[in-house]
Amino acid sequence: IEFIRITMLRSLWTLGSQLVLRCKDFRVFHLLFPLERDCVEVHASLTRLSRPESYSELYCLSINPNTNQEEREKSWSLVLPSQDYQRMGLPNNLWVATAANSEYKMCDSYPAQLFVSRWASPAVLMGSSRFRSRGRLPVLSYFHQDTLAAVCRCSQPLSGFSGRSEEDEQMVTAVMKANPGSDFIYxxxxxxxxxxxxxxAAGKGYESEDHYGNIKLHFSGIDNIHVMRSSQQRILDVGEQRTPSMSDFLLGLENSGWLKHIKAVLDAGVFIAKAIADEGVSVLVHCSDGWDRTAQACSVASVLLEPYYRTMKGLMVLIEKDWVSFGHKFSHRYGHLDGDPREVSPVLDQFLEVLWQLAQQFPCAFQFNERFLLDLRTLAYSCQDGTFLGNSEKERRSLRLQERSFSVWSRLWRDREKYWNPLYRAEQSQTQGVLRPNTTPYCFKMWKGLYSPAETPAPPAQTPVDFLSSVREGSQQLEQQLANQQEVAAGGPAPLGSRQGIQHTKTRPLYLKPRLHRHITASSPIGPSL
Structure with missing residues (x-):
């Protein structure tokens, strides 16, 4: 639950108190209580439950699942950043692994495993780390095996108006040397x-082209987390309008500025991808601290450059590497614990929306469908698994999450059949090579599936992708039924939960306490993640 509000209702038709629940999946529930006392009690209980003070109160750490250790370890080994580095051909004669951060002493928000330029000595690594905000020195994020160009990431330098660091300048030069095809980097x-x-003015800033002679600066113009939080709230207000006029809807969409921000994130990724694939020039990416906008830009560029990241397993690996291991502050950005609300911001939401926008232009390029993106976002804030808890790899290790919880990736991979995009064709030219999206403003749409979760009673028109998905699911069910019938005809046992070889699916009803049941009116069905 993101927000709770009590309102008093007094009219000819209703008399009582209304409790308004705004959930993190953007659904809104209205609970009506005849007695104000009951409303206040429920409000106090929900407020406390929705704002846990410690990680031990979160769902995945407050239960003791009846599973063995082997199954839990297997869930955490499904997706590993080390596998992705190996897939990119690392280490090689240009990029090497370093143990400088094995105990998180050089940078406590970076992962223990880092790849750096072969020309960067340990002294240069330490000097560069001291000169970068939060110690986040330039390290490798993505290596293009054809052009030998690389995407590296870091945080802003502590340069102020005239400060400089010889080691940091050498570090940037080392990044440039790791690409034999170019004599500068972006x-x-x-x-x-x-x-x-x-x-x-605060002693930070950006690189000076006078001090770093081998760079070309480019500013992407992505606003900070506070602007994004406010913008998302405004587009939610647009999505919650019941009977808006066309002018009201378009004005609200324009005033939110949301699609402008989505375009800025995509534009940053497009610039990086073109530099890597077309110019063969390496790119060093940073924002302020290097864990929000930097993660967005690097991961969008990777999706544009690499068909592997447009598969289900590839996207899991990408998020695990560029977001989870590199210290995106999931607990702060999604408000897992009771803390500063100004730290909450839809950074991952924007990345997922960029993927959705790309899928509208390239419907055959992505192995996964919209449901995969929506469920991925839900799992990021629901705390059902340990993957998105904490703000860094170091913090997750101190919480012993791999011993106390499961990885979210095993859950998604187990249900991969329902996430399959029926239009995806791995052998077609659209799914291979670099994606080159059109980023003119008219190409961006409002993501209705995310921002308008509560539909009107009339069912929405079925999209071709939804239709093909339902046909595919129905075909799989028929094939399973046929296989079961053939097994029974051959004298084999009927499958559990079936009769004459036909599978039956049961649904579990939602039971509410009598006091609450008669007072609930909701704009959409109640789900498990209030």
Whole structure:
């Protein structure tokens, strides 16, 4: 539950108190209580339950699942960043693994395993780390095996107006040397230029082209987490309008600025992808601290560059590597614990929406469907598994999450059949190579599946993708029924839960306490993740 509000209802038709619940999946519930006392009691209980003070109160750590250790370990080994580095041909004669952060002493928000340029000495690594915000020095994120160009990530330098670091300048030069096909690199500062300049007054800022002679600066203009949080709230208000006029809807969409921000994130990824694939130039990406906008830009570029990341397993690996292991602050951004609400921001939401926008232009390029993106977002805030708990790899290890919970990826992979995009064709030209999206404003749409979860009673029109998915699911069910019938005809046992070889699916009803049951009116069915 993201927000709870009590309102008093007094009219000819209703008399009582209304409890309004706004959930993190953007559904809104209205609970009507004849007695104000009952409403206040439920409000107090839900407020406390929705704001846990410690990780031990979260769902995945407060239960003791009846499973063995082997099954839990298997869930955590399904998706590993090390597998992705091996897939990219690392280590090689350009990029090597370093143990400098094996105990998280150099940077406590970076993973223990890092790949750096072969030309960067241990002294250069430490000096660069001291000169970068939060110690987040330039390290490898993605390596393009054809052009030998690389996407690297870091945080802003602590340069101020005139500060400099010889080791950090050598570190950036080392990144350039790791690409034999280019004599310079792009430094992509994902922030608006004015914001980056303002940070200089606080002793931070961005690289000077006078001090770093081998760079070309590029500003992407992605706004900060506070602007994004406010913008998302405004587009939610648009989605909750019941009977808006066309002018009200378009005005609300424009005033939210949301699609403008989505375009900025995609534009950053497009610039990086073109530099890597077309120019063969390496790119160093950073924002302020290097765990929000940097993660967005690097991962969007990777999806554009690499068909593997457009598969289900590939996207899991990408998020595990560029978001989870590199210290995106999931607990802060999704408000897992009772903390500063100003730390909450839809950073991952924007990345998932960029993927959805790309899928609208390239419907055959992605192995997964919209449901996969929506469920992935739900699992990021529901705390059903341990993957998205904590703000860094170090913090997750201190919580012993691999011993106390399961990985979210095993849950998604187990249900992969329902996430399959029936239009996906791995052998077609659209799914191979670099995606080159059209980023003109008219190509961006409002993601109705996310921001309008409560539909009107009339069923929405079925899309071709939904139709093909239902046909595919029905075909699989018929094939299973046929196989079961053939087994029974051959004298084999009927499958459990079936009669004459036909599978039956049961649904579990939702039971509410009598006091609450008669007072609930909701704009959509109650789900498990209030």
């Amino acid at each position: 430094v992509v500062d994902t922030r608006p230029r004015l914001n980056a300049m303002a940070n200089r």
